[in-house]
Amino acid sequence: MTTYSTVYVGLGSNQGHPIHQVKQALLTLDTLPCTHLETHSALYCGPPLGPQNQPDYINAVAILKTLLPPLALLYELQAIENKQGRVRQIQRWGPRTLDLDMLLYENKQLNTPLLTLPHPGLYKRAFVLFPLYDCVPNLVLPNEQRLSDLIQRFVVKELHKLNV
Numbered sequence: 001m002t003t004y005s006t007v008y009v010g011l012g013s014n015q016g017h018p019i020h021q022v023k024q025a026l027l028t029l030d031t032l033p034c035t036h037l038e039t040h041s042a043l044y045c046g047p048p049l050g051p052q053n054q055p056d057y058i059n060a061v062a063i064l065k066t067l068l069p070p071l072a073l074l075y076e077l078q079a080i081e082n083k084q085g086r087v088r089q090i091q092r093w094g095p096r097t098l099d100l101d102m103l104l105y106e107n108k109q110l111n112t113p114l115l116t117l118p119h120p121g122l123y124k125r126a127f128v129l130f131p132l133y134d135c136v137p138n139l140v141l142p143n144e145q146r147l148s149d150l151i152q153r154f155v156v157k158e159l160h161k162l163n164v
Contacts, residue, residue, distance in 0.1 A: 004065040006038075007073060008135075010101040010119070010128050011060045018058035019043060019164055021084055021098050026062055028083070032076050034067035041131035046159040049125070054095040058162070061103070061131035070105045074115050077102065103128060107142045118142050126154045130161075 009029065013021035022043060030037035040062040048054050066073055077100040085097040103119045110117040118141070122128060129151050132139065139147040 002067060004067060005106050006104075007064045007066055007102060007106075008104040008132060009062045009064060009077065010099075010103050010131075011062060012057045012099040012101075012127070013097055014048060014055045014057045015095050016085055016097040018055070019162070022058050022060050024084060025080055025098055025100065026060070028080050029062055029064060032064075032066070032068070032073075035064050035073070035076075036066075038063040038065050039135055041134035043162045043164055044127060044131055044159055045162055046127045048095075049121075049127075050094060057127065059127040059131060061128065061135055063135050070102065070108065070110060070115055070117065071112075073105070074102060101128075103132070104142065109142060123150065126151075126156050126159050129154065130156065130159060 011022050011025050026037065026040050029035070041060050044059045045056050046059065047056055068076065081098045081100055086099070101119050102115065102117065103122050105117050108117050123141070123143070129147065133147055133151050137148055141147060141150070
C-alpha cells in the first residue's frame with residue numbers, strides 16, 4: 001500500500017500580476033509527479049515582510065498529497081518558481097513573481113542547507129497562518145501548538161481575504 005504524505009505549501013507573489021501568478025501556481029502544483037492538490041486557502045493581500053518600498057503580496061496556502069520525498073518536492077517547487085519568472089536576488093524578502101515555501105511536510109523536522117522543516121517563519125507570519133487556518137483550523141503544529149490558539153495572538157489589520 002502506498003502512503004501519501006501531507007505537505008503544506010505557502011504561495012506568495014507581488015510581481016507580474018500576483019493574483020494570476022498564485023492561481024497559475026495552484027494549477028501547476030496539481031500536475032506535479034506523484035502529487036495532487038488536495039485543497040487551498042482563499043487568497044490574501046498584505047504588506048511585504050521585508051522592504052516596504054514594494055507592492056503588497058498576494059498569499060495563499062496549498063495542501064498537497066505526495067509520494068515525493070521533501071528534497072525532490074523542493075526541487076519541483078523551485079522549478080515552478082523558475083517557470084513563472086522567479087529571479088533569485090541577493091536582497092532578502094525582495095519583490096518576486098512567485099515564492100513557494102514548504103511550510104510543513106507531515107510532522108517532519110529537518111534542518112539542512114537546502115531545506116528547514118517546519119519552515120522557520122511559520123509560527124510568526126500571519127500571511128501564512130491565516131490561510132493555513134482556512135484549510136485546517138484544527139491543525140496541531142509540530143511543536144504541539146494548536147493553530148487555532150496561535151492565530152489568536154495576532155491582531156491583523158493589514159491582511160485582507162480576497163474574493164477572487
